[in-house]
Amino acid sequence: MNVKTKLSDCLRPLMLGALFLGTAANAAVQSIDKVVAIVDNDVVMQSQLDQRVHEVQQTIAKRGGGLPPPGVLDQQVLERLIVENLQLQIGERSGIRITDEELNQAVGTIAQRNNMTVEQFRSALARDGLNYDDAREQIKREMVISRVRQRRVAERIQVSEQEVKNFLASDLGKMQLSEELHLANILIPTPESANSEAIQSAARQAMEVYQQLKQGADFGQMAVAKSGSDNALEGGDMGWRKAAQLPPPFDRELSSMAVGDITQPARTPGGFIILKLLAKRGGEAQMRDEVHVRHILVKPSPIRDEAKTKALVQSLYERILAGEDFATLAKSYSEDPGSALNGGDLNWIDPNALVPEFREVMAKTPQGQLSKPFQTQYGWHVLEVLGRRATDSTEQAREQQAMTVLRNRKYDEELQTWLRQIRDEAYVEIKLPGADQAAQ
Template identity: 70%
Template sequence: MNVKIKLSNTLRTLLLGALLFGSLAHAEVQPLDRVVAIVDNDVIMQSQLDQRVTEVQKSIVKQGANQPPLDVLQQQVLERLILENLQLQIGDRAGVRITDEELNQALETIAQRNNMNLEQLQMALKQDGLSFSAAREQIRREMIISRVRQRRVADRIDVTNQEVKRFMASEHGQLQLSEDFHLANILLPVPEGSTAAVIEKAAIQAQQIYQQLQQGASFADLALSRSSSENALEGGDMGWRKTAQLPPPFDKLIPALAPGQVTQPVRTPGGFLIIKLLEKRGGSNQLRDEVHVRHILIKPSEIRTDAEAQKMAERLYERIVAGEDFSTLAKNFSEDPGSARNGGDLDWVDPGILVPEFQEVMKRTPSGQLSKPFKTGYGWHVLEVLGRRATDSSEQMREQQAMNILRNRKYDEELQGWLREIRDEAYVETKL
């Protein structure tokens, strides 16, 4: 079961303050407001369009880009509103609901990712001209759209083992699956054509910095005070790089380092360079924690409300607690076709491939214990943890990484096709 869900880039941009979204379907009606589009059973108002256009214009200004003609921008924004409206209507008909508890958890997660608490998040939103209540509603809509896409798009994607093998054997695939290194640097420049004395002086200074680092000095502080690199103000942070992106001799030096270690000063065309390995990921030797888990999934649908799905999951939970066989109930009632035939057994899984809600409940549930019913974007679950282990599964992780890359690639393609489908099948009348 591939159940990875995350908030959309639009939402992350919203909450970082780069692009402020207003209400899609419930904007306050302004004087002389009028309908600019009829979308199936709903409408889009001029006030909604104007508000969104204004916000996009502000975002373009922040990016330093050129503003397109107003009529072109209006058409683009209106088309985006139409697609969002259609997805929200699909979610409403399918009974997709976001509870206050889920919404609060999402807000807390967003605040934490931005190194804030909820109060600080409210203040940041206020400074960007957006009320906390408006942000909550926008997050709710984004979560609904995400769940609609998960049900309608993700379930249509299939990646074969042959595709995975071909990708892993390709040059591009090997690059994608190679180790990633999070690096920082300190650069002591040596101008072109410098005398031997200037070069020697820079070499001595670089060696002194290296000795300070070996004695425990802060790399970030020295980068700020001594480095001439363009990222010196960020403590020399270069971000993540792959081996193929590193120039010689660093392509050989960096993989031999342990996180926290630094290279000796190296003479480069720009000067003397010292690089620190902050952290690394991927590669051939990987230990991962795995959980043996089984679950029963009950989905809301056009004929079953979310509340009814919850009650059904609660009844199944009570039956298991009373002594009925989990496997038999999963075969009879679970709506996860991939695991139902196996009595709900997901086998040994890497928690990282599961949605956050599933991960969290699984993490809290002791081995041999049953969880109470809980909700994810797929529906209502009851899970049982059968065991935990740490395993060396380098090849399996590479295969899973390749699978995720291919699924994400197919998802983007499938999503665009699905959006065209729902747009073509809908009744849309624009009145601009």
């Protein structure tokens, strides 16, 4: 296999777009190293430029494309290196660090996408003349750039509530977020200039097919035997269709049908059609578990150590068991500013919004009962579960989907704007012979 090509395919989705450098590339590019660009507090060296140009030339050659003039290619590649360098400097100033564990995981993902173990991946790199340590370092740099972009670009993207509402109400929004239906059809065709007798005959035939299907006939076999559709030999399989793309009345009828149901024959310009709903995906109701819970939180402090804090919570627990009012004690003792004045009541809450320790204790506590004192990162708690319910969060899920679509739409445009901005604001002095000299 050509590992260089495979690697670029795998790295691109991870924003690890640069090709790897190896001994073969280094041997092909021999030059005296020198600075070709000063970029704020760093530099780009001639060796870096030569190596990247060599890689780009190889990539273009594999695609069968024509190469631009050498001087033009050098300037284009140098500009990319400058922008990459600026992003790496931002990452350094922002304290972005890639741990060995994260890097190992990224390497493992790339190996897996090449259907290899890490050791096999390493051996394949060596066979292609690529250095494993250089590859890891390039992956690390690209991971830093990816995180810089996520932070800096994401904070620039704003999606208003009105934009979400407008998208959900638009035809495009309805289409993108609507459920998908896997359909099969049987078509009893009518000639283009059919008279009333021919139409009635087709209608009777369609109804006969429908009755046989209702009595248990196999839809696929009936499609092969009776359908005039071009997918008849495939059992009438139409594949997956967006519900919003179906013409009325099928859009409304199919959305309310159960999987396995069939429609009554319906007249269309091409004849009478019967549809079967084979499967659904997306668009289903999103149910979310919620818990009504209240708690008392007591935190250690300079005047109350861990042992005394635990003892205080234990005494509150025993007082509640003895009959004292939970809400009254919460108002007097709880140090959770968000719930103390409400008697410790957190109201109905999604368990996933809570820290793991709190969530686990809450899950094990029966409704109407008190938990034993337990510790989280915030301090010591005692809680009472007041109720449990499942709520329909479909609309919230749709709004979140719409928000994601709109943010993704804006990302590429905002990324290019941000890259131009950091380039314009940076001090860059190009020392490449023959290139336009620039100092900013």
